[in-house]
Amino acid sequence: MGARSPRDWLTSLPDNRICSLRWQSILRYAAITFIVSVTLSGVFLFRRPEGFLRSGGSHYFEYFWNRTANHPIDKLISDAHTFHENLLKERSFDIPAAATRYRERRGRHPPPGFDAWFRYAKEHDAIIVESFFDRIYADIAPFWGLDPRVTAERASSWEHVVRVRGGVANGTGNTEGKVPWLQLWTDLVAEAAPWLPDVDMPINYMDESRLIVPWENVSDLVGKEAAGRSIKLIDDVVTKYSGLAEVDAVADEAQPYHPKWLGGSYWNLTRVACAPDSPSRTVAPIENFEELPVFPDDWSPDYAYKGYVENFTSAMDPCVQPHLRGMHGTFAEPLTMSTSQELIPLFGGCKLTVNNEILIPGAMYLTDDPFYSGGDTHGPPWRQKIDGVVWRGVASGGRNKKENWSHFQRHRLIEMLNGTTVASMEENSSRTMTFEMPPVRKYDFPRRQERTIGTWLEKFANAGFVNLLCFPDDSDCAYVRPYFTELQGIPMKEQYKYKFMPDVDGNSFSARFRGFLLSTSLPLKATIYAEWHDDRLVPWLHFAPMDNTFQDLYAILDYFTRDRKGDKSARFIAEEGRSWGSKVLRREDMLLYVWRLLLEFARVCDEKRDVLGYIDDLNMI
Template sequence: MGITSMRDSRSPREWLASLPDSRLCSRLLRYTTVAFIISIALSGIFLFRRPEGFLRDTRSRYFDYFWNQTANHPIDRLISDAHTYHEDLLKQRSFDLPTAAARYRDSRGRHPPPGFDAWFKYAKDHDAIIVESFFDRIYADTAPFWGLDPQTTAARASSWEHVVRVRNGVANGTGNTENKVPWLQLWTELVAEAAPWLPDVDMPINYMDESRLIVPWEDVTGLITKERASRAFKPIEEVVTEYSGLAKVDAVSDSAETYKPAWLGGNYWDLTRVACAPDSPSRNVTPIANIEELPVFPQDWNPDFSYEGYIRNFTAATDPCLQPHLRGMHGSFVEPLTMSTSKELIPLFGGCKLPMNNEILIPGAMYLTADPFYSGGDSHGPAWSQKTDGIVWRGVASGGRNKRENWAHFQRHRLVEMLNGTTVAQMEKNNARTMTFEMPPLEKYDFPRRREGTIGAWLRKFSDAGFVNLLCFPADNCSYVEPYLSKVGSIPMKDQYKYKFMPDVDGNSFSARFRGFLLSTSLPIKATVYSEWHDDRIVPWLHFAPMDNTFQDLYAILDYFTRDGKGDKSARFIAEEGRAWGAKVLRREDMLLYVWRLLLEFARICDEKRDMLGYIDDLKEVKTA
């Protein structure tokens, strides 16, 4: 018998009126007491133990009270807005194939690719959450290739030096990986799981940390215009439901040489800004003339993507085209460790890219490894109440080639200095800046610790951050950085999860630990200029705390989460919601589904009959009915 059927159908007033007078008071007292206890218990369970269930009700009075009616900080509003956005997103979830296909057509202006039905069946059989916008990145990345000749794209994909190749339902990795990290193997193993349902297709791999393709904005815009013009719903009787295959490509593959576009050198910022829109703030800003000068922080920094000093639009906050000051505050633009960049659009798949890069994104190979260095292993940390009330960071001084003249401009050096209590206390005492940063402006971030000059003293107890390797250049001479930073002992990831707060910033490219952080019981605080496959399925201020790439908001974010009980509950709430949601949409199955769908689309792009290809079985059934 269900719970609903066991309830008394009378109203509380009718129920009370039916009781004998002698029993009324005692029954009323017990009824009220039990109701109060249940209410408190449920509030605790919903808020702290199962936040994902708690969030299903957008009219939750407790949520509205806790983060809206008692709001005394901008982050309260941001958490509330994130919750509302996520709820609206989940209303677009597809539970059956016809709905998923219809939403595909509404969003993409084409029929789904052949094989869409097998893809959806796997998703349903594996309890995947299917929201069409979760796959927007696929269509943003592949759109320009619709403006190129399909056979040229197929030939260049096939002849690349490292390729995951699918033929006759079997995936193989090709290319020399001697003395290289095992990324090709990991990606091949993932694709192999979907290979029985995939057409013949090639996935050429970028084996470098850094992104390699930066096509000028005007060229990309022209190609995207061609893609939009090609969108159409072909009549059912004209639709082709089988891929043509790659027989023509394979016939010449043994003799074909790897296509090598013109690889460019020079200043990376100059290459980057050409890919920005002509009216963007960074387009006409030249590189820093003297990199030996200390980094200059933007004055009166109040971008449209922030709300009262805190990130509101994380996508915009990662975009260097909107932030010309990043040319002197991020190692990717100061001096990349390696650079092999082309302005030509060629098919190349990789784990991350700058927003203006033209690689096609796939889940980072590091997310596919069981290496505890990235994931923390089976341990994801103790319950929130058992955690150390502090922030921890360990890593190497990567981000590019840091040298005597430029090291102060690197993001990881800035983070470590900002979390060094002794350094910050000295700054507060002398009212001065340090090598990598300035204290955040009081008029923008006015809170007691900042006002009283006690952030440094607090960080001495609260923070444990440092480099395990300074990665100096030349390697045997760290004299330029040793007066300010020193090497510290490593802390295994599983032990880092014992802390409440975990900042996450870029290295040479994206941070491969972010997925591990999200799946932990700690709260990630994230800043990046890199895009990843999962960006459309995780929500800032609901699954992690976003941070500006200047890190000027770092102290204020930490102050909000630590100033009182409400802040601590908010931090715990985001940490637990991020972990619960990540366990649903960042699984290996979800990464497989993303790559599977991407390869269906890329195979269509490489097909001579691409404008006719499509999945239409759902439409045939409707027509027959």
């Protein structure tokens, strides 16, 4: 007798037996569906949020957050999620779409070589959103108002240059006794060099930014760029760069062009680069830094929502915050100062919003040094972390000395995280050398009302300097010894065991921010320095932003630690930041940024720049 089919076997059973089997199957599948559904919801909501968003779970996200929203940060997180979700809708997946979005946003054809650039992006799974590259065009725009040949010659003759010729990159300049930045940047450019035109990338080898062109001059140059912007007819477009043969012909005789370097008050130089109607433009520098820093009364900036940073770009801008002249070492006393008000081509890893360098990824982001990255270890899962905040570093930020140290941002952070100091302030209703307690009318939460922030910090915070960097060297740091004690360092990989990691400026930007973002901890970021990646990171979704006064520090930490929802919010941002950072802050992404930047810089240095462009996608139509 042949084998019966499953259908024959089923029809041979009694009706009640069939009914029983059907119900067992239904219940079994229902149970499995329920378990899978719950598991995926938990994974998507709290472990891989951006995957969750793209799979159609955004409505559930909004429902979860909004139905429990009773704090300003709830709204900021929800708004950040919505902004990011809309941003991803602008992603380009092929060259025609990318070129079209380029023309729409830039008002020009893409530069020649755009196709090779996009092909590399596609092959390396890069997320390409046109707005991610806005910084390039803001930095390059003023140079369209200068003579291209002059710009090219000044770029070529600088002391430290990454030079691309014939598809090969070389670093030129004496780096003896210097940090290895030139080699790190050269190695990065070398990966793209076979597809780059001949181009020079002059390097700023100082920590501090060096160019601050007055606002009126920059506005005039940017106005010239805007007036000359147009999408040329296909027949008028030139698709190959002219090259730098004429520049190279006189290179042996050329001397580095040095504009007039200025000293004096850095604040005075900064405010001249602010718009005439900006709050800081007419505010004079502080004359006596021995007086304690003054916090603004009833401070309610446009960039904040109910006391919390909403517009992080504006929160970095000293032009709208005159008080920063007394709350940041950059304006108190920079470690070194060699600044010009003339626009010359110079590339660097960070700058103030008013500076005129051309941004590239910081060299420290290109090194494998675990001091900056923490190595291959990025911390344990959130549930296994220490419920606390950690910070270790040196007392940098400028030249701190007896007369001015109370105005430095890192000193303020460490005092604010010192439980003993804060408890004494709460008990005596006093202030300390670097800060005042945040006003309770703005940051009203139980620990602030009950005056228990200090006792909480004694257990919660582990923060301190490993080197006080006092000036002069023979001062023995007597002027800060009553307030600070040098602590043992903690390797980055050990710091990642804590949930919360504040990140504030040193002499310039903090080179640890990328490492923090890629960890499993939550970065709390305050800075006045812009970086290459700013347009691809969303505050309150990838990190928690802080005001540069740090007056919101306690309230932010309280929100994330007061209850289960706060902890889930912290975990959500920490894990989303890590996941997103692993997609858009890779070495490949830094290469793509610099690659595209050099295509644009080569064009602005070309005599035929107004008609140079990529049009192959239009010829396909």
